[in-house]
Amino acid sequence: xxxAALVKDASAGLAxxxxxxxxxxxxGRLRRYLYQHPRVMDAVVVAAYTALVAPTMxxxxxxxxxxxxxxxxxxxxxxxxxxxxxxxxxxxxxVMEVAxxxxxxxGSNVSAGLWFSLYAVAVVHTRRFALVAMAASTAPxxxxxxxxxxxxxxNSFVHPAGNPGDFHLLTSIATGATIALSNxxxxxxxxxxxxxxxxxxxxxxxxxxxxSLASVNERNRIARxxxxxxxxxxxxxxxxxxxxxxVARKNPERAADVLGEVSRTxxxxxxxxxxxxxxxxxxxxxxxxxxxxxxxEGLAKLLExxxxxxxxxxxxxxxxxLPRDPSFQLTVYRIxxxxxxxxxxxxxxxxxxxxxxxxxxxxxxxxxxxxxKEYPVPxxxxxxxxxxxxAPGSGQGLLGMAERxxxxxxxxxxxxxxxxxxxxxxxxxxxDKLPGPDPVPQxxxxx
Numbered sequence: 001x002x003x004a005a006l007v008k009d010a011s012a013g014l015a016x017x018x019x020x021x022x023x024x025x026x027x028g029r030l031r032r033y034l035y036q037h038p039r040v041m042d043a044v045v046v047a048a049y050t051a052l053v054a055p056t057m058x059x060x061x062x063x064x065x066x067x068x069x070x071x072x073x074x075x076x077x078x079x080x081x082x083x084x085x086x087x088x089x090x091x092x093x094x095v096m097e098v099a100x101x102x103x104x105x106x107g108s109n110v111s112a113g114l115w116f117s118l119y120a121v122a123v124v125h126t127r128r129f130a131l132v133a134m135a136a137s138t139a140p141x142x143x144x145x146x147x148x149x150x151x152x153x154x155n156s157f158v159h160p161a162g163n164p165g166d167f168h169l170l171t172s173i174a175t176g177a178t179i180a181l182s183n184x185x186x187x188x189x190x191x192x193x194x195x196x197x198x199x200x201x202x203x204x205x206x207x208x209x210x211x212s213l214a215s216v217n218e219r220n221r222i223a224r225x226x227x228x229x230x231x232x233x234x235x236x237x238x239x240x241x242x243x244x245x246x247v248a249r250k251n252p253e254r255a256a257d258v259l260g261e262v263s264r265t266x267x268x269x270x271x272x273x274x275x276x277x278x279x280x281x282x283x284x285x286x287x288x289x290x291x292x293x294x295x296x297e298g299l300a301k302l303l304e305x306x307x308x309x310x311x312x313x314x315x316x317x318x319x320x321x322l323p324r325d326p327s328f329q330l331t332v333y334r335i336x337x338x339x340x341x342x343x344x345x346x347x348x349x350x351x352x353x354x355x356x357x358x359x360x361x362x363x364x365x366x367x368x369x370x371x372x373k374e375y376p377v378p379x380x381x382x383x384x385x386x387x388x389x390x391a392p393g394s395g396q397g398l399l400g401m402a403e404r405x406x407x408x409x410x411x412x413x414x415x416x417x418x419x420x421x422x423x424x425x426x427x428x429x430x431x432d433k434l435p436g437p438d439p440v441p442q443x444x445x446x447x
Contacts (some may be wrong), residue, residue, distance in 0.1 A: 038083065046079045049112050056100075056107035066344045068103040071096050075113040078263045087133065093117045094382035098144055111141060111179045115186040121191025123197075134187040138180050143175035161415075233269030237262050239309040241342055268301075298333055303355065306340050308401035311353050319359035323429045331404045331427065332357070332366060335412070338397045339368035340421040348419065349374030364427045369419040401425060 034041045053072045075096050082089050093113040100110050122130035147369040193241055244258040307313050322329055336355060343353055350372035358365045401423075402412045410427040 030048060030224060042080050042082070044062040045082070045116055046076050046353075049079055049116060050076050052109040052112040053107075056104065056110060060104045060107065063104070066103045068100045068107070071103070072113075073109075079113065079116055082116060086117060086124050088237075090114065090117035090121050090133055090137050092141055098140045101144060106175075113136075113184065114183060118183055118186045119193075122187045123194050127191050127194075130187050130191055134183050138183045142180055145173075145179075154341070171231050189262070189310045227263060229231075232337050233265055235310045235341050235344050236265050236305055240265065258308070261305070265305060268305075284315040299336065302333065302337055302340075306344065306353075311340065311344060312351060313353050313355065316356045317358075318356075322357070322359065322364065325429075328408065328427070328429060331408065332364065334404060335366050335401050335423075335425045336368065338401050339366075343368070343370045343372070343421070349373035350420070363430045364429060366425040366427070368423045369417070369420060 015433045020070070034044070040321055053076075056070040057072050060066070060072075075093055078092055093111075095113060097111050100107060111161070115214050117139065118130070118134050121133045128289070131370060137383075155291050240262045244262070245253045303313055303315055336357075340355070343350070347370050354368070355368040356367045356369075358367075398412065398414055405412045405427055408427040408429065410425060412423070412425045414423045
């Protein structure tokens with residue numbers, strides 16, 4: 001199994017575990033205990049059924065109907081199997097309640113076993129199946145009371161002598177309706193529980209898919225950020241080291257300054273990687289922050305580092321200040337960083353490198369231009385598309401810039417001009433449409 005699959009499975013597992021924890025807290029302490037101990041719940045169900053039919057069992061024993069009491073006890077024992085064989089249990093309970101009614105008429109809560117059985121059927125099976133099972137199991141006892149009211153059993157079944165016929169009729173109808181209604185309620189509760197559990201499963205699956213997507217997005221973010229950090233830092237450090245080797249023979253003091261810049265670049269890269277990963281601990285043991293740095297100060301340091309590395313850099317900014325959103329500022333920073341890194345790596349014979357940022361309303365335009373004579377970057381870099389395989393460079397940096405621009409509904413175009421190479425990125429910031437107090441500075445010269 002590859003690393004991506006492991007990360008995906010881990011994220012899905014964590015999401016499922018988190019949702020299961022939330023669901024468990026919602027149940028409460030008692031329900032959570034019964035949910036985690038199903039056998040205890042089965043014992044509670046059997047005890048509840050026994051308590052409901054206990055008066056009927058005692059009355060049957062006192063009147064000599066031991067068989068009726070035994071049948072009720074058999075239903076109580078069978079309720080332990082309600083999870084494994086709910087349909088068979090419902091059929092058994094339906095037959096037993098008819099037999100008990102024939103042996104001991106007008107017993108109280110005789111159909112209680114069917115309540116628990118129908119609930120178990122509705123929890124396990126579909127709604128249609130549960131309704132059909134409810135109708136089929138209710139019909140025998142309801143038919144029995146119907147026959148006792150108006151059928152051939154009217155005078156021989158459950159009518160004690162001395163009671164008027166209308167009373168017997170109303171009693172039989174009321175008893176049959178009550179039994180049918182109680183079965184409907186038990187089935188409805190089971191259907192409701194099944195639907196809630198299905199909903200919880202759907203939400204858990206959605207949480208798992210969301211966690212997997214977030215994991216993929218986070219891996220892409222880390223890969224994109226690490227590419228920018230490593231490509232920029234190593235390119236600058238290599239250029240500075242090469243320069244220091246040349247300067248050391250002529251001006252040792254200047255070489256020391258260059259080597260100091262190499263050290264500062266390395267430390268900055270390490271701090272940036274800590275921020276990107278967000279999991280490395282500093283000397284105090286605290287987690288390294290992952291909040292983006294301030295774009296204004298960071299961009300100035302970035303440009304100064306490239307100047308030290310030997311780029312003849314000129315910077316201008318026109319229009320209002322950039323939006324204060326850290327993610328937007330980091331996008332601008334990374335686009336400038338990647339563009340200048342490509343200039344440092346690939347451009348040859350340049351005498352000027354211009355970086356300009358123009359903000360007009362909600363549109364921010366970034367342009368990086370150099371007048372290099374040789375620039376072997378893939379020529380099909382429009383919108384970040386990688387170029388021919390034979391050209392140096394993988395094109396991943398341009399792809400990364402295009403991905404960042406798409407987050408803000410923008411585009412990136414990179415390609416040769418009549419006298420050099422230009423990268424042009426257009427970003428949109430629709431959240432910043434209202435006029436603000438930001439000043440509108442004039443075009444600035446070299447920073």
